[in-house]
Each structure stands twice: as C-alpha cells, then as structure tokens.
Amino acid sequence: MNIIATQALTKTYGGGVTALADLTVSVEPGVIGLVGANGAGKSTFIKIMLGLIAPSGGSVRIFDLDPVTQTDKVRARVGYMPENDCLPPDVSAAEFVTHLGRMSGLPRTAARERASEALRHVGLYEERYRQIGGYSTGMKQRVKLAQALVHDPDLLLLDEPTNGLDPAGREAMLALIHRIGTEFGISVVVCSHLLGEVERICDSLIAIQGGRLLRADRISSMTAASDVLAVEVSEGTDELAARLAEMGLPVTRDGRLLLVPLDSDAAYDRILHAVTALELNLHRLDQRRHRVAELFTTKETADV
Amino acid sequence: MSETGVIHDIGYQRYTGPRLGRGAAINALYVQGLRAAFGLGRSAKAKIFPWLVAAITLLVAVIIAAVKSQIPDFDFGYVDFDDTLSWLIIFFVAILSPALVSRDIRSGTLPLYFSRPLRAADYVIAKFLAMVTAVWLLLGVPQFIMFLGAAFTTKKGMSGVWNEVQDLVPGWTYSLLWALLFTSIGLLVASLTGKQAFAAGGIVAVFLMTTPVVGVLSVLPSSAANHMAGLASPMTLISGVGAWALGSDIGLDLGRYGPIYGIEAFCLIAACLLLLLARYRKVAAL
Numbered sequence: 001m002n003i004i005a006t007q008a009l010t011k012t013y014g015g016g017v018t019a020l021a022d023l024t025v026s027v028e029p030g031v032i033g034l035v036g037a038n039g040a041g042k043s044t045f046i047k048i049m050l051g052l053i054a055p056s057g058g059s060v061r062i063f064d065l066d067p068v069t070q071t072d073k074v075r076a077r078v079g080y081m082p083e084n085d086c087l088p089p090d091v092s093a094a095e096f097v098t099h100l101g102r103m104s105g106l107p108r109t110a111a112r113e114r115a116s117e118a119l120r121h122v123g124l125y126e127e128r129y130r131q132i133g134g135y136s137t138g139m140k141q142r143v144k145l146a147q148a149l150v151h152d153p154d155l156l157l158l159d160e161p162t163n164g165l166d167p168a169g170r171e172a173m174l175a176l177i178h179r180i181g182t183e184f185g186i187s188v189v190v191c192s193h194l195l196g197e198v199e200r201i202c203d204s205l206i207a208i209q210g211g212r213l214l215r216a217d218r219i220s221s222m223t224a225a226s227d228v229l230a231v232e233v234s235e236g237t238d239e240l241a242a243r244l245a246e247m248g249l250p251v252t253r254d255g256r257l258l259l260v261p262l263d264s265d266a267a268y269d270r271i272l273h274a275v276t277a278l279e280l281n282l283h284r285l286d287q288r289r290h291r292v293a294e295l296f297t298t299k300e301t302a303d304v
Numbered sequence: 305m306s307e308t309g310v311i312h313d314i315g316y317q318r319y320t321g322p323r324l325g326r327g328a329a330i331n332a333l334y335v336q337g338l339r340a341a342f343g344l345g346r347s348a349k350a351k352i353f354p355w356l357v358a359a360i361t362l363l364v365a366v367i368i369a370a371v372k373s374q375i376p377d378f379d380f381g382y383v384d385f386d387d388t389l390s391w392l393i394i395f396f397v398a399i400l401s402p403a404l405v406s407r408d409i410r411s412g413t414l415p416l417y418f419s420r421p422l423r424a425a426d427y428v429i430a431k432f433l434a435m436v437t438a439v440w441l442l443l444g445v446p447q448f449i450m451f452l453g454a455a456f457t458t459k460k461g462m463s464g465v466w467n468e469v470q471d472l473v474p475g476w477t478y479s480l481l482w483a484l485l486f487t488s489i490g491l492l493v494a495s496l497t498g499k500q501a502f503a504a505g506g507i508v509a510v511f512l513m514t515t516p517v518v519g520v521l522s523v524l525p526s527s528a529a530n531h532m533a534g535l536a537s538p539m540t541l542i543s544g545v546g547a548w549a550l551g552s553d554i555g556l557d558l559g560r561y562g563p564i565y566g567i568e569a570f571c572l573i574a575a576c577l578l579l580l581l582a583r584y585r586k587v588a589a590l
Contacts, residue, residue, distance in 0.1 A: 047589075050419050052418065052419070052588070052589055053589055071421070072325075072326065072421040075419065075420055075421050076323060076421060078419075080415070080416075080419035082412075082415045082416070082419075084412050084415075085411070085412055086411065086412040086413055086415055086416050087411060087412075087413070088407060088408075088411040088413055089411065090346065090347055090350075091345075091346075095345065099332070099336060100416055100417075100420070102328070102329065102332040103329045103332065103333065103416075103417060103420045103422055104323075104329070104420050104421070105323045105324040105325060105326075105328055105329055105420075105421060106319075106321075106323065106324070107321070107322060107324060107328075108332075110319070110321050110322075114319060117317065121316060147416060151319070151323075151420075152318055152319035180316075183315065183316060184316040185316075185318070
C-alpha cells in the first residue's frame with residue numbers, strides 16, 4: 001500500500017510564485033529521502049501533507065486520507081520535526097515532550113510514559129529532567145525528534161534533521177533515523193539538500209527541483225543497472241581500451257581509468273585475460289557503484 | 305537464562321491505548337496555561353510575581369474583612385475592591401499574558417502545536433480561558449474571603465448572609481468583566497511580538513496612554529463628551545459598565561449613555577478575540 005500518493009500536485013502562492021508544479025509520486029513504506037536544493041519545494045510539500053496549507057491543484061493522499069478534509073486523522077498518524085529551532089529553553093525535555101504528547105491526544109499518564117520512552121529511544125534518558133536551554137545542538141535535535149515520535153505515528157516527516165550537527169552528530173542522527181525506519185516499523189520522510197547523506201539510509205528517493213519532480217524511485221533500482229568495473233593500468237591504457245573494444249566490451253575512458261559495464265561476472269575474467277595478453281601492469285580493478293548523485297547529473301544534463 | 309541487574313532493551317513499543325480528541329488537547333492546554341499563569345511548572349523566578357500579586361490582593365481582602373467586622377458602617381463593596389486593585393491587575397496581565405503567548409512565538413513552538421490536531425481557534429480559546437480564569441481567581445478569591453468575613457460576623461442571621469450573597473454575585477460578575485476585557489487586550493498585544501518585555505510594555509502603554517484622554521474629555525465643556533469620556537480607556541469603560549449594569553458609584557457621570565458603555569465593552573472583547581484568531585490563523589499556516 002502507498003503511504004503517500006499525489007496526483008498532479010500543484011501549489012502556487014499569492015503573487016504567482018509556484019512552489020510545486022505537477023508533482024505526481026506514490027511512495028511505499030520505508031525510509032524515503034526527499035531531496036532538493038533550498039527553495040525546491042520540500043517544505044511546501046511537507047506543509048501540504050500536514051494539511052497546513054491547501055494545494056492549489058491536484059490531490060494528495062496520506063494513508064489514503066485527504067489532509068485537507070481529514071486533517072485530524074492524518075495529523076494523528078503523522079509526526080513532524082521542523083527545520084527551525086522550536087524548543088522553549090526554560091522547561092525540561094521530559095515535561096515538554098509530555099505536554100506535546102497530550103496535545104496529540106494522549107491521556108496524562110500515557111503521555112508521560114511515552115515521553116520517557118521516546119526520549120530513551122533518541123538517547124536522552126539520563127538528561128531528560130534538565131532544562132532544554134542547557135542542551136547542545138545535537139541534544140536539541142534529539143528532543144525535536146522525540147516530540148515527533150511521542151504519539152507513536154505511522155509516518156515521520158523530518159525537515160533537515162541533521163541541520164547544524166557536527167559529522168559525528170550527523171552519523172548518529174542518520175543511524176537513529178535508519179533504526180526508526182527499520183526496527184520501529186515507522187515510515188520516515190527525510191528532507192535534505194544533501195543527497196549523499198540521505199542516500200545511505202533511504203529505501204527510496206524523491207528528488208525535486210524548482211517544484212518539479214526530478215526523479216522518484218527505489219534506491220536499489222536507481223543503482224542496480226549502473227555497476228561498472230574501473231580498470232587502471234600503469235601504461236598502455238589506449239591499447240587495452242582497443243583490445244577490450246575488440247572483445248565486444250563497451251569501454252569508456254575516465255581520465256586514467258577505463259570503465260566497463262559489469263553485466264556478468266565473466267567480465268572480470270575477460271578483462272584480466274586482456275591485461276595479461278597485453279602484458280600490462282594492472283594497478284586496479286574494482287567494482288564501482290554509481291552514486292545516486294551521478295544519476296541526477298546525467299538526467300539533468302539530458303534535460304538541458 | 306536471565307541475570308538480575310541487567311537492563312534489557314525492550315525495543316520500541318507501539319502505542320495501542322486510547323487517543324483522545326481535540327477537546328482533551330484544549331483542556332490540557334488550558335490547565336497548562338492556568339498553571340503557568342501562577343508560575344506552576346515553571347522556574348522559581350516565574351513564581352515570584354504572580355504570588356506576590358496574589359498575596360497583596362489576599363492581604364487587602366483580609367484587612368477589609370477585618371475592618372468591616374469592627375465598623376459596620378464601613379462601606380467598601382466587592383465592586384470597589386476590583387476598582388481599587390485595577391492597576392495591580394493590569395501589571396498582572398502585562399507580565400503574564402506575554403508568558404502565556406509571546407513565549408511560544410519566541411521559541412518557535414507554534415509549528416509543533418499546529419502540526420497536531422489542534423487548530424488556531426483551539427489554541428486561542430485555551431489560552432484565553434486560562435488567562436481569564438487566572439485573573440478572575442485573583443479577584444474572585446479575595447472577594448470570597450471578604451464574603452466569608454462578612455457572613456460570619458453578620459448580626460442579622462441568615463438574612464444577613466443572604467444579603468451578602470446578593471452583593472457577592474454582582475461583584476464576581478464585575479470581576480469576570482475585568483478579566484475578559486483585560487485578557488483580550490493583553491493577549492492581543494502579546495501575540496504581536498515574541499519579546500516578552502516589549503509585550504509587557506505595550507500592554508501597560510495601552511492602559512497608560514488612554515487614561516489622560518479620559519481626563520481631558522471629562523473636563524470639556526460638553527455634557528455628552530463628559531458622559532462618554534470613560535469610553536476612551538479600558539479601565540473607565542469597565543467602571544462605566546459597572547455603574548450602568550450594577551449601579552455602583554464610580555464618580556463618573558454617565559448620563560443616559562450607560563448602554564453605550566456596555567455595547568463598547570462587548571464589541572471590544574469580540575474584536576480583540578477576532579483579531580487574535582486572525583493572527584493565529586496566519587501563524588498556524590507556518
């Protein structure tokens with residue numbers, strides 16, 4: 001079943017600014033990366049999914065519910081972590097998360113228990129009675145995640161969760177998001193302008209640019225057909241290229257490297273045969289996984 | 305084999321209990337707001353001011369009750385109590401409505417509220433009722449103490465107690481009117497800024513700036529202007545409504561313009577609430 005399905009979703013703000021144009025995607029459960037540059041329409045998409053703003057055209061359905069007319073039902077099943085700072089400094093994390101749990105409709109004791117649980121899962125159990133004002137940026141991001149998790153949603157919308165974190169903090173946050181998506185059974189939409197960061201933890205990716213859909217697919221299908229072998233020899237690169245071409249392998253040159261598509265395991269042997277036959281010094285022969293980013297660059301240039 | 309003293313990671317537990325609706329959320333927000341108005345659930349520093357104000361009002365009430373029990377002719381009614389303490393109430397509203405409203409704007413917490421089932425109107429209603437209750441308690445409880453003092457020392461038996469009840473109920477109504485008007489103005493000003501100090505200053509300014517206008521209007525050589533002078537300031541407006549509806553003596557001659565005071569008070573409260581709602585509708589769209 002699709003958790004998010006949009007049909008020709010369009011949002012035009014007053015003044016003729018088009019934030020989203022003709023966006024059609026359907027998303028299966030899992031960890032979903034929503035990538036795009038700043039101003040690409042990511043935040044607008046999230047606001048529409050939360051029912052905070054109504055689309056100007058097209059339709060959107062979350063868990064087969066309409067956020068415009070069934071706002072309460074959608075919001076009860078969705079947790080939202082905003083991009084900006086949103087925590088009051090003068091209350092404890094436990095108290096704050098409990099309060100927001102009650103705002104989501106949890107009874108008092110349940111809210112308190114769930115708040116402790118949520119803070120434990122994000123790794124703030126010991127510090128939860130300290131005032132938020134004294135927290136580090138990393139801890140604040142965790143509180144923001146905990147408040148989105150407190151009412152046990154089926155879908156988390158995380159807007160730039162790694163914002164302002166140092167490399168170690170980023171790793172920890174990404175690992176936590178991955179854990180929520182895989183072990184907790186909660187689908188997660190991770191918004192980011194850093195493709196390299198989200199592609200590692202996501203099952204599928206939605207890339208938008210200027211409000212338009214660039215590409216939406218599962219990560220596995222994006223990278224499946226794109227494995228290549230990189231061959232590097234000390235000298236005689238041209239001879240090897242010619243030889244491989246003779247053998248019917250489509251070779252491309254990339255600086256000192258020769259790139260050969262890996263269609264079967266036999267390609268390894270055939271390249272090795274060619275190298276030994278020419279008596280060249282083999283420096284390197286390894287499998288190279290296309291980064292998702294490269295797929296987007298080729299796609300973009302093709303569009304232009 | 306399980307060892308004692310080992311903490312097991314029980315993993316993530318899904319929540320299967322009841323999920324209450326928006327009503328429960330409004331109620332929770334109301335209770336939290338009322339507690340926050342008296343500094344409960346906040347830092348020790350935040351408790352000083354509201355409890356100082358509460359202590360003063362209670363002290364005044366006890367003194368009045370004591371004096372009344374000794375000197376039966378001492379004429380100081382429940383309505384006079386509100387009028388006397390009006391500036392104290394203004395400071396209470398000026399300090400605490402920013403704490404209720406501006407704080408959420410400043411820390412950017414509003415998107416967290418409005419991404420939940422709560423609506424802008426729910427938020428406004430909960431905060432408004434919390435503040436009205438807080439101000440009303442601040443006036444109503446001391447009035448009740450005055451009532452107890454009078455009821456226990458009355459020499460006319462049950463009829464004396466009944467007379468006091470008949471005085472207390474209009475007094476409570478009058479306190480509610482103060483609470484409604486001051487809260488609507490206070491929350492509206494506070495909702496415009498995230499800085500608590502600015503909001504507090506703005507609220508006091510609204511009351512300070514309008515008071516001289518009343519003074520000027522009341523000495524103009526026109527009886528209509530004199531009668532309607534009280535309309536210019538929220539404080540004299542309420543006194544006027546009190547004089548018109550409850551017949552209290554405020555030293556301000558309303559002439560036959562009493563109903564206008566009532567209409568303006570009602571319109572002012574309604575307008576403030578509508579503006580507050582419009583403001584939060586805008587904020588709720590993030």
